[in-house]
Amino acid sequence: MTNWKKILGINVIITLVGVLGIGSFFEVYLRFRSPHIASVFRIDQHTVNNPESFAQYTPQGKRLIPNVQAVIKNHPTSGEDVSIRINEYGFRGENFPQDKQKHEIRILLLGDSITMSAYLNEEDAWPYILEKQIGSLNPQSRIRVINTGVNGIGLRDEVNLYNEKGRYLNPDLVLLGFYLNDSRPPWGFPAELNYPDWWRRNSRLVDTIYRNLVFKQWIKEKGSDIFLWAHTRHKLDWRHDRRDFLRLAADARHDWGAAWHKETWPGIAEQVERLLFLVRENNASLALVIFPVVFQVDADFFENTPQRMMRTICQGQGIPIMDLLPLMRQQGAGKLLFDQCHPNRAGNRLIAKTLTPFLQDLLESRTDYTSDLQASAVITSSTTITAAKRDNDNKSKQ
Numbered sequence: 001m002t003n004w005k006k007i008l009g010i011n012v013i014i015t016l017v018g019v020l021g022i023g024s025f026f027e028v029y030l031r032f033r034s035p036h037i038a039s040v041f042r043i044d045q046h047t048v049n050n051p052e053s054f055a056q057y058t059p060q061g062k063r064l065i066p067n068v069q070a071v072i073k074n075h076p077t078s079g080e081d082v083s084i085r086i087n088e089y090g091f092r093g094e095n096f097p098q099d100k101q102k103h104e105i106r107i108l109l110l111g112d113s114i115t116m117s118a119y120l121n122e123e124d125a126w127p128y129i130l131e132k133q134i135g136s137l138n139p140q141s142r143i144r145v146i147n148t149g150v151n152g153i154g155l156r157d158e159v160n161l162y163n164e165k166g167r168y169l170n171p172d173l174v175l176l177g178f179y180l181n182d183s184r185p186p187w188g189f190p191a192e193l194n195y196p197d198w199w200r201r202n203s204r205l206v207d208t209i210y211r212n213l214v215f216k217q218w219i220k221e222k223g224s225d226i227f228l229w230a231h232t233r234h235k236l237d238w239r240h241d242r243r244d245f246l247r248l249a250a251d252a253r254h255d256w257g258a259a260w261h262k263e264t265w266p267g268i269a270e271q272v273e274r275l276l277f278l279v280r281e282n283n284a285s286l287a288l289v290i291f292p293v294v295f296q297v298d299a300d301f302f303e304n305t306p307q308r309m310m311r312t313i314c315q316g317q318g319i320p321i322m323d324l325l326p327l328m329r330q331q332g333a334g335k336l337l338f339d340q341c342h343p344n345r346a347g348n349r350l351i352a353k354t355l356t357p358f359l360q361d362l363l364e365s366r367t368d369y370t371s372d373l374q375a376s377a378v379i380t381s382s383t384t385i386t387a388a389k390r391d392n393d394n395k396s397k398q
Contacts, residue, residue, distance in 0.1 A: 054086055054118070055150065060164055061157040064150055066090040077119035077338050084118060089165055092116055092147045093127075100170055104142040107134070107359060108166050108284075110158040110275075111177030114291050114342060115149030124345050129352035130359070137360055146171065155182040155271045162275060167282050173362060174279045175355070176272075176288045179341060180259035180306050183268050226254045233295075240300050248295065256293045256340065259306035269313045276317055287362055288314055289355060292325040294340045297333040322358050324351065 054070070055062050068086040075082045087095045100106060109115050109127055117125030131145035148166055150157070158176065166174070229252035236244040249257040258264050272288075279286040290310050296303055307323045314321040327350065328336055336347035343351060 054084060055152075061160055062150055062153050063161070064090045064092070072118070075119045077342050078344070080120070082119060083121055085122070089169070091165075092118070092149065093122065096144060098169060101142055103140060104144060105138065105173075105363065106144050106146060106169065106171040107131075107173045107175060108146045108162070108169065108171035109148060109175050109177060110162055110166070111149040112153055112158075112179055112182065113149070113151040114179055115147060115177040116151055117147075117149070117348065118151060119338065119342060120345065120348065124348060126343070126348040126351040126355070129349060130355055133352055133356040134360060134363075137356070138363075149177065154184055155268060158182070159271050159275045159278070163278055167278060170282065171284050172366065173285045173287065173359065174275075175359065176275065176286065177291065178288055178310065179291045180256040180293055183258050183264045184254065225251070228252070229255065229257060238295055239298060242299075242301055242303065245295060245299055245301075245303055259309070265309050265313070268310070272313055272319070273317060276319060285362055285366060287320045287322070287359065289322040289324065289351075289358075291341060292328060294333040294337055296325055297328045297337070302329070320358070320362060322355060324354065327354060 054064050054068060056065050057063075064086050066086060066088050068084070070084050072082045072084060074080070085093065087093055107130075113119075115127065117127065122128050125147075127145050127147040127149075131143055134145070135141075135143040146166075146169060148158075148161055150161070153161075155178070162174065229248055232251045233248055236248050238245040238248045246260065249260040251257065253261060276286050288310070290307055292307070304323075304325055307325055311321055311323065313319075328347075331350070336343055336350060338344050
């Protein structure tokens with residue numbers, strides 16, 4: 001009996017050592033390979049635990065946690081280590097005064113993950129590049145591009161965000177970045193994760209297992225067809241057959257395919273009209289850029305039903321619109337996108353390069369921009385004349 005207990009004890013110890021060894025292996029592996037927050041500098045009481053959104057869920061909707069600096073290791077979209085800073089307003093980027101400086105021009109961006117660009121470092125994202133490029137065209141002014149993008153939100157939330165925060169920053173121009181799933185309500189999965197306990201905060205393995213279990217439960221509740229398009233894309237000849245393309249869009253009705261459903265567009269038109277009213281109340285201008293889905297970019301035929309629908313809405317409201325689909329089709333999605341919609345570095349540079357003259361023309365059409373330019377020219381001219389007079393006086397004395 002003693003020998004039996006001794007053997008059992010040894011087997012238990014071997015089993016525990018084996019389990020701990022396997023667990024330790026996967027823990028180390030996930031720490032190096034899985035997306036996670038590597039370092040967080042908390043300026044207030046908030047702790048960031050979700051590398052995909054930096055979000056908190058408020059009664060007004062999904063918002064970024066203010067005053068956070070962090071590093072995301074192995075971001076799931078780009079696979080890169082990304083530095084993130086969220087300013088005091090809850091927007092990506094540096095802090096800045098609420099009151100505008102003299103000769104400052106503010107361009108406020110509304111959008112989702114494509115606008116926030118949390119999968120790339122700030123200097124590689126199109127909002128940052130756009131600020132530098134428009135700034136180079138306006139040396140007499142301080143151009144500030146305010147990136148209010150939030151991962152995973154829709155059009156209604158974007159308009160709410162402008163009404164809640166954006167308008168109080170007194171933008172001169174508001175650019176709405178519209179993606180084809182923006183009519184859909186924000187996905188509920190991240191909200192189901194709740195605040196992580198000690199085990200999830202300190203173990204990548206425990207957190208990964210927990211997330212997978214919650215995700216499976218979420219899929220069970222929402223319906224397995226929510227990601228149907230991700231499977232049927234490999235079975236349908238969407239690249240060559242328009243009918244298969246439309247079948248794929250129907251399978252993606254919970255995501256980007258919603259833009260092919262007619263019942264979607266009255267709600268979109270309502271939110272665009274609401275945003276236009278709020279923007280004009282601020283004496284600002286509104287413009288729109290529409291981002292395509294990868295299947296539109298790579299199809300052998302030109303399928304732009306959502307773009308035509310949005311253009312009709314914008315033309316009816318007098319809103320300038322930039323459609324990126326034709327330009328992106330010239331280069332191909334493989335050169336421009338990480339996945340079905342998120343632009344890589346080349347894609348971000350292309351977006352900024354395309355939007356720069358578009359927005360510059362809109363700025364120049366504003367009377368306050370022209371007045372500011374003239375005032376700056378008068379100041380510069382006066383300074384030049386004063387300097388020249390001083391030089392002449394010095395020469396006369398000599």
